[in-house]
Amino acid sequence: MKAVTVETAKIERPAKTKASRFFSTMLQQRYLYLMSIPFVIWVFVFSYLPLWGWTMAFQKFKPAKSFFEQDWVGFDYFKELFHDDTFFQALRNTLAMSVMGLIAGFTIPIILAILLNEVRQQMFKRVVQTISYLPHFVSWVVAAGIISKMLSTDNGVVNEVLVGLHLIHEPIQFMAKGNLFWSIVTASDVWKETGWNTIIYLAAIAGIGPELYEAARVDGASRLQQVWHITLPGIRSTIIILIIISIGHLISIGFEKQFLLGNNLVRDYSQTLDLYALNYGLGMGRYSFGTAINIFNSVVSVILLFAANGIFKKITKESII
Amino acid sequence: MATNRITASGTPWSDRIFDIVVYVAIVIVTVVTLYPFLNVLAISLNDSTDSVKGGITIFPRQFTLKNYDTIFAFSGLLTGLKISVLRTIIGTVLGLISSSMLAFTLSRVDFQGRKFVSTFLALTMYVSGGLIPFYILIKDLHMMGTFAVYVLPGLVSAFNVFVIRSFIDGIPYALQESAKLDGANDFTIYWRVILPLTKPALATIALFLAVGQWNSWFDTFLYNASKDNLTTLQYELMKVIQSTQTNVDNFRGRNMVEVMAQISPESVKMAITIIVTVPILVVYPFLQRYFVKGMTLGAVKS
Numbered sequence: 001m002k003a004v005t006v007e008t009a010k011i012e013r014p015a016k017t018k019a020s021r022f023f024s025t026m027l028q029q030r031y032l033y034l035m036s037i038p039f040v041i042w043v044f045v046f047s048y049l050p051l052w053g054w055t056m057a058f059q060k061f062k063p064a065k066s067f068f069e070q071d072w073v074g075f076d077y078f079k080e081l082f083h084d085d086t087f088f089q090a091l092r093n094t095l096a097m098s099v100m101g102l103i104a105g106f107t108i109p110i111i112l113a114i115l116l117n118e119v120r121q122q123m124f125k126r127v128v129q130t131i132s133y134l135p136h137f138v139s140w141v142v143a144a145g146i147i148s149k150m151l152s153t154d155n156g157v158v159n160e161v162l163v164g165l166h167l168i169h170e171p172i173q174f175m176a177k178g179n180l181f182w183s184i185v186t187a188s189d190v191w192k193e194t195g196w197n198t199i200i201y202l203a204a205i206a207g208i209g210p211e212l213y214e215a216a217r218v219d220g221a222s223r224l225q226q227v228w229h230i231t232l233p234g235i236r237s238t239i240i241i242l243i244i245i246s247i248g249h250l251i252s253i254g255f256e257k258q259f260l261l262g263n264n265l266v267r268d269y270s271q272t273l274d275l276y277a278l279n280y281g282l283g284m285g286r287y288s289f290g291t292a293i294n295i296f297n298s299v300v301s302v303i304l305l306f307a308a309n310g311i312f313k314k315i316t317k318e319s320i321i
Numbered sequence: 322m323a324t325n326r327i328t329a330s331g332t333p334w335s336d337r338i339f340d341i342v343v344y345v346a347i348v349i350v351t352v353v354t355l356y357p358f359l360n361v362l363a364i365s366l367n368d369s370t371d372s373v374k375g376g377i378t379i380f381p382r383q384f385t386l387k388n389y390d391t392i393f394a395f396s397g398l399l400t401g402l403k404i405s406v407l408r409t410i411i412g413t414v415l416g417l418i419s420s421s422m423l424a425f426t427l428s429r430v431d432f433q434g435r436k437f438v439s440t441f442l443a444l445t446m447y448v449s450g451g452l453i454p455f456y457i458l459i460k461d462l463h464m465m466g467t468f469a470v471y472v473l474p475g476l477v478s479a480f481n482v483f484v485i486r487s488f489i490d491g492i493p494y495a496l497q498e499s500a501k502l503d504g505a506n507d508f509t510i511y512w513r514v515i516l517p518l519t520k521p522a523l524a525t526i527a528l529f530l531a532v533g534q535w536n537s538w539f540d541t542f543l544y545n546a547s548k549d550n551l552t553t554l555q556y557e558l559m560k561v562i563q564s565t566q567t568n569v570d571n572f573r574g575r576n577m578v579e580v581m582a583q584i585s586p587e588s589v590k591m592a593i594t595i596i597v598t599v600p601i602l603v604v605y606p607f608l609q610r611y612f613v614k615g616m617t618l619g620a621v622k623s
Contacts, residue, residue, distance in 0.1 A: 022433065025433055026433060029431070029432060029433060029507070031506050031507035031508045032426045032429060032432045032434070032507050033434065034508075035422045035423070035425065035426050035507070035508065035511065036422075036423055036426040036427075036432075036434060036438050039419055039422070039423045039476075039477050040438055040441060042419075042476060042477055043441060043442055043445060043477060044441075045458075045462075046458070046473075046474050046476075047445040047449070047450075048445075049450075049454075049458055050449070050450025050451065050454035050455045050458055051448065051450045051454070052454075053450055053453070053454025053455075053457055053458060054450065054454060056453070056454065056457070063457070063460070112347075112350060115343050115346050115347055115350075116347065118339070118340075118343045119343065119344075119347065128347055128350075128351050130606055130609060131351050131354055131355055132350065132351070132354055133605065133609070134354065134355075134358070134602070134605070135354060137532055137536075137601045137605050138536070138597075138598050138601060139535075139536030139537070139538065139555050139597070140536075141536075141538050141555045141558050141559045141562065141597070142555075142558065142594050142597055142598055144562060145558065145561075145562045145590055145594050146357045146358070146361055146594065147357075148562070149357070149360075149361065149587070149590070149591070150357050150360075154375060155375035155376070155377075157356065157357075157360065191353070191354070194350075195354065222333060222335045222336055222339070223335075223336045223339045223340075224335065224339050256539070260559070260562070260563075274452060277451070277452055277453060278452060281452075281453050282452065282453055282456060282543075287453055287457060290452070290453040291451065291453045291454055293451075294450070294451025294452055294453055294454065295451065297451060298448060298449060298450070298451055302447060302448055305447060
């Protein structure tokens with residue numbers, strides 16, 4: 001090696017091996033090591049050890065026994081899973097709610113962002129934006145409480161408005177109707193996250209050059225035509241990126257909303273894969289079976305993520321992973 | 322457009338209509354967003370027996386603070402408040418220190434472990450073990466029924482670390498070099514030079530961490546449901562909400578509604594909803610510019 005520094009030359013050790021150079025740098029960087037190793041261990045414990053826990057799905061797991069004493073059962077739990085009607089129901093619910101969420105979660109924030117962009121009074125715009133972020137910051141517990149109050153049959157505002165407008169004759173029991181559950185979850189999500197999701201589109205719209213709008217105005221384009229021909233094409237790439245990212249997360253919608261908004265009456269429609277794992281795995285102490293559900297979920301979402309990334313690469317020659 | 326008739330002010334009619342549509346739509350969105358909160362606030366401040374009659378919109382009809390008085394008399398709420406505040410403060414401070422420290426080491430191009438650590442960390446964003454293996458892990462670590470379970474598992478999030486790192490990357494390296502010439506070690510550089518300059522990014526992450534801590538209920542439900550002294554506000558609210566719905570499955574611990582028969586469950590629910598929401602309401606408008614920045618920064622990076 002040519003690059004022998006003055007410092008190392010002084011320490012009279014002619015043949016410095018790669019390893020010893022590594023360790024001397026390590027000594028120099030001891031603070032950097034001290035500042036990162038604890039967190040590496042931490043990440044190992046809380047993020048990688050659970051992956052080791054996947055072995056449970058292939059055992060007849062008993063919490064009291066050690067790893068070596070467990071009975072191995074191979075793919076039995078997966079077979080059981082794929083023969084369980086509840087599993088397919090949970091899969092259907094998960095996909096239905098995520099697709100509905102995807103569609104509503106994209107179109108509505110884009111529309112609101114465009115509307116906000118058309119507001120000329122800055123003060124009004126800022127107040128509206130601040131208000132629209134509010135639901136994002138409250139917990140789903142609070143949101144679920146508020147939503148079930150608004151939808152309730154006694155004095156819930158939604159029923160009062162609908163009855164007042166003579167659209168329905170008597171209040172609807174929203175929270176007890178299974179076939180309405182998906183829509184309620186989607187609408188709740190829209191209510192909670194729309195304002196927050198406009199941030200990214202507004203940032204993208206702000207990046208469109210004002211000269212484009214001026215040119216369009218000179219050509220006599222109306223405001224609506226400007227939105228259609230300039231604003232929307234201007235944020236197209238942002239929209240595509242976000243859609244692809246969302247496709248990667250299609251199956252991992254969790255269970256929080258469904259847990260809090262659902263109840264036994266609507267269980268057939270509210271149970272997502274994660275909720276299924278919670279109820280049938282943890283709730284009944286069937287850890288191995290529940291882990292099999294978790295594995296299915298994780299594996300499918302990684303596949304989706306890579307598939308989405310592959311599509312994205314093809315379109316834009318860039319990678320999001 | 323030639324076909325557009327021009328009004329007196331010189332704006333085409335179609336643009337006038339467009340403006341009206343825009344404002345009407347935005348006002349509707351604002352009302353839909355805000356009304357539920359105002360309605361809940363009004364009911365929480367209204368006499369409980371009067372509320373049952375219905376018809377309360379955004380102003381209380383018979384103003385009273387009795388609902389709040391009553392629920393604060395319930396010890397679970399005070400414990401919940403204490404634990405929620407504690408976990409928010411401790412979780413945020415620890416989370417900030419650890420993610421910024423890790424971000425600093427990852428921003429150092431000369432650091433040998435850089436590549437390994439950042440790959441190791443990035444992988445956690447894509448694969449997760451899932452709920453049940455995690456539950457078993459917590460159990461094996463003997464963290465069930467402890468306060469630690471609130472702050473330790475969420476200590477380092479890959480996303481936060483990468484957001485802070487990309488911010489540190491923007492700070493000129495010359496600053497670190499001159500500190501080094503003055504004899505500072507890497508930890509001093511982090512503490513004295515980097516941390517003060519990273520404030521805007523830290524403010525964003527602090528907000529996310531604090532809101533996350535304040536809002537979480539599931540860890541209490543899963544790990545600490547039997548511990549009355551470790552309950553959180555969100556969990557207490559969750560119990561009240563779930564108990565008035567149809568499924569009171571298998572909640573251990575006492576429930577506020579059972580404890581207080583004096584006021585209606587709905588008033589309890591509304592008052593505690595307000596208590597849980599107010600701290601966020603107070604904080605977030607002031608930090609708006611930070612989180613908008615963090616949101617766009619994070620989106621660009623991911």
